[in-house]
Amino acid sequence: xxxxxxxxxxxxxxxxxxxxxxxxxxxxxxxxxxxxxxxxxxxxxxxxxxxxxxxxxxxxxxxxxxxxxxxxxxxxxxxxxxxxxxxxxxxxxxxxxxxxxxxxxxxxxxxxxxxxxxxxxxxxxxxxxxxxxxxxxxxxxxxxxxxxxxxxxxxxxxxxxxxxxxxxxxxxxxxxxxxxxxxxxxxxxxxxxxxxxxxxxxxxxxxxxx
Amino acid sequence: xxxxxxxxxxxxxxxxxxxxxxxxxxxxxxxxxxxxxxxxxxxxxxxxxxxxxxxxxxxxxxxxxxxxxxxxxxxxxxxxxxxxxxxxxxxxxxxxxxxxxxxxxxxxxxxxxxxxxxxxxxxxxxxxxxxxxxxxxxxxxxxxxxxxxxxxxxxxxxxxxxxxxxxxxxxxxxxxxxxxxxxxxxxxxxxxxxxxxxxxxxxxxxxxxxxxxxxxxxxxxxxxxxxxxxxxxxxxxxxxxxxxxxxxxxxxxxxxxxxxxxxxxxxxxxxxxxxxxxxxxxxxxxxxxxxxxxxxxxxxxxxxxxxxxxxxxxxxxxxxxxxxxxxxxxxxxxxxxxxxxxxxxxxxxxxxxxxxxxxxxxxxxxxxxxxxxxxxxxxxxxxxxxxxxxxxxxxxxxxxxxxxxxxxxxxxxxxxxxxxxxxxxxxxxxxxxxxxxxxxxxxxx
Numbered sequence: 001x002x003x004x005x006x007x008x009x010x011x012x013x014x015x016x017x018x019x020x021x022x023x024x025x026x027x028x029x030x031x032x033x034x035x036x037x038x039x040x041x042x043x044x045x046x047x048x049x050x051x052x053x054x055x056x057x058x059x060x061x062x063x064x065x066x067x068x069x070x071x072x073x074x075x076x077x078x079x080x081x082x083x084x085x086x087x088x089x090x091x092x093x094x095x096x097x098x099x100x101x102x103x104x105x106x107x108x109x110x111x112x113x114x115x116x117x118x119x120x121x122x123x124x125x126x127x128x129x130x131x132x133x134x135x136x137x138x139x140x141x142x143x144x145x146x147x148x149x150x151x152x153x154x155x156x157x158x159x160x161x162x163x164x165x166x167x168x169x170x171x172x173x174x175x176x177x178x179x180x181x182x183x184x185x186x187x188x189x190x191x192x193x194x195x196x197x198x199x200x201x202x203x204x205x206x207x208x209x210x
Numbered sequence: 211x212x213x214x215x216x217x218x219x220x221x222x223x224x225x226x227x228x229x230x231x232x233x234x235x236x237x238x239x240x241x242x243x244x245x246x247x248x249x250x251x252x253x254x255x256x257x258x259x260x261x262x263x264x265x266x267x268x269x270x271x272x273x274x275x276x277x278x279x280x281x282x283x284x285x286x287x288x289x290x291x292x293x294x295x296x297x298x299x300x301x302x303x304x305x306x307x308x309x310x311x312x313x314x315x316x317x318x319x320x321x322x323x324x325x326x327x328x329x330x331x332x333x334x335x336x337x338x339x340x341x342x343x344x345x346x347x348x349x350x351x352x353x354x355x356x357x358x359x360x361x362x363x364x365x366x367x368x369x370x371x372x373x374x375x376x377x378x379x380x381x382x383x384x385x386x387x388x389x390x391x392x393x394x395x396x397x398x399x400x401x402x403x404x405x406x407x408x409x410x411x412x413x414x415x416x417x418x419x420x421x422x423x424x425x426x427x428x429x430x431x432x433x434x435x436x437x438x439x440x441x442x443x444x445x446x447x448x449x450x451x452x453x454x455x456x457x458x459x460x461x462x463x464x465x466x467x468x469x470x471x472x473x474x475x476x477x478x479x480x481x482x483x484x485x486x487x488x489x490x491x492x493x494x495x496x497x498x499x500x501x502x503x504x505x506x507x508x509x510x511x512x513x514x515x516x517x518x519x520x521x522x523x524x525x526x527x528x529x530x531x532x533x534x535x536x537x538x539x540x541x542x543x544x545x546x547x548x549x550x551x552x553x554x555x556x557x558x559x560x561x562x563x564x565x566x567x568x569x570x571x572x573x574x575x576x577x578x579x580x581x582x583x584x585x586x587x588x589x590x591x592x593x594x595x596x597x598x599x600x601x602x603x604x605x606x607x608x609x610x611x612x613x614x615x616x617x618x619x620x621x622x623x624x625x626x627x628x629x630x631x632x633x634x635x636x637x638x639x640x641x642x643x644x645x646x647x648x649x650x651x652x653x654x655x
Contacts, residue, residue, distance in 0.1 A: 056517070098334060178596075
């Protein structure tokens with residue numbers, strides 16, 4: 001049954017997923033199991049996205065489904081959800097840029113691949129990246145940007161991390177819109193990823209999980 | 211005249227529009243030399259659009275707000291100070307005169323005071339929502355149209371815009387939902403005036419009047435800059451903007467999140483709304499092209515790029531109404547320049563169905579060798595010089611990159627050397643290197 005649930009979610013069967021969620025809650029099943037199955041289903045969605053079978057509409061729709069399932073399950077949870085994670089990543093769109101479509105795809109893919117993601121949102125000042133790295137001790141930072149003003153913001157963010165004495169302990173990846181390896185060199189980041197799959201591969205490599 | 215125009219074929223219409231571009235009405239050139247240069251440049255562009263070889267490939271330098279920074283000021287300043295706007299753009303025009311095949315007047319640098327007058331919420335600009343030193347303005351994506359409002363949009367777009375959409379994106383018009391539908395005016399109008407007397411509604415109209423007054427000052431300046439450029443022998447190339455209906459809905463009405471949910475939850479409504487929007491986009495683009503010399507309409511494309519949706523989704527949701535807009539412009543003799551941000555590698559086989567030499571594809575990061583192979587005998591290609599290279603590379607690197615691009619794209623005609631996207635800052639030597647490459651490596655004779 002749990003495999004069915006994960007598959008229904010991965011196949012984006014909205015009505016069936018919600019109906020089954022309610023049935024499982026009513027039958028008194030441990031709500032944690034429903035969340036585990038959901039996570040498994042989202043993992044399948046991530047795999048299909050990486051494999052070119054799913055695209056942004058499917059990510060958005062599955063994310064919405066997961067939100068609905070979680071809302072149904074939440075009132076029945078007794079303990080806080082704890083999942084084992086491969087590593088922690090601080091993520092955000094750099095200062096002067098308010099775009100988040102790519103940022104959220106990367107967030108989604110890192111999350112379903114087992115990373116704890118601290119997404120700082122858009123137009124993030126460099127100090128905020130530094131503070132979050134200190135607070136979470138994240139070994140990886142992901143800088144997102146869409147437009148050309150991000151070139152300088154990325155450079156300045158990397159410099160701020162350096163100045164705070166954190167640079168040697170962390171790896172920094174960049175990506176999005178007009179970013180490429182030239183910008184990576186300019187910003188002195190460690191890697192450029194052309195899409196969310198590249199971000200996952202880099203993160204796994206950096207935490208030694210690949 | 212109108213009936214004669216209607217009887218022309220699309221090719222004849224385009225021929226007429228190209229003639230008008232070549233010999234624009236009401237222009238006095240500053241010298242015979244300027245006039246000759248103007249005609250040479252128009253001929254280069256027109257040839258490229260028609261997949262013919264002129265003396266050499268034309269080049270569009272990838273600059274948007276660049277002239278402001280080149281002159282030592284910034285976007286925020288020129289959005290508010292029209293004298294500075296004029297000085298900076300004219301400085302760029304005259305400093306680069308020998309290196310320009312076309313000149314883009316600051317028609318896309320909006321008047322800050324107009325936007326402020328109406329409390330515009332759809333965009334953030336330097337000093338207003340984003341840091342004052344940011345070099346661009348940016349769109350704030352949100353769900354400005356709710357999922358259950360499709361019917362209202364489809365039934366009467368003007369009414370939806372005036373009473374639902376505009377109050378959400380213009381803070382000053384927040385009372386406009388209290389306006390009556392304009393079609394509801396009584397025969398002997400008595401009650402219908404009442405909402406116009408409400409103080410909040412009146413404040414909204416006052417804000418629009420203020421935005422209008424300010425915009426008139428601004429457009430006079432932009433117009434004078436454009437006229438000076440034309441007189442100096444620099445043709446314009448961008449007469450109007452249009453969007454794919456999917457992007458109109460996805461960018462500024464439903465938002466990415468919203469429209470992608472709609473693809474699953476209400477696909478029929480989405481299709482219906484795009485069909486409703488297409489003729490509006492067409493009408494606006496044609497009238498913009500009619501008002502200017504260059505028969506060119508730019509279509510910036512967003513949510514149909516590689517990775518945003520599957521091939522099947524592209525063909526189902528994106529392409530049909532996009533194609534409808536393209537073809538309506540083509541049939542009016544206009545050249546749509548289709549600016550595909552990101553990559554379009556997976557769309558090439560779909561888009562090649564457009565009639566030969568009818569459009570130009572301006573590619574950002576698409577594989578140009580592949581594009582030339584699939585589209586080369588069908589459409590003019592543009593773009594692909596990376597912004598990162600233009601901003602952080604050396605002139606030598608820029609020139610070499612352009613040389614390789616020209617080698618791939620120029621043979622047989624139908625290539626315009628241009629950027630993958632535009633830059634606002636960067637070494638001016640890199641712009642000159644790009645033009646040098648066009649002159650040195652892009653000759654046909």
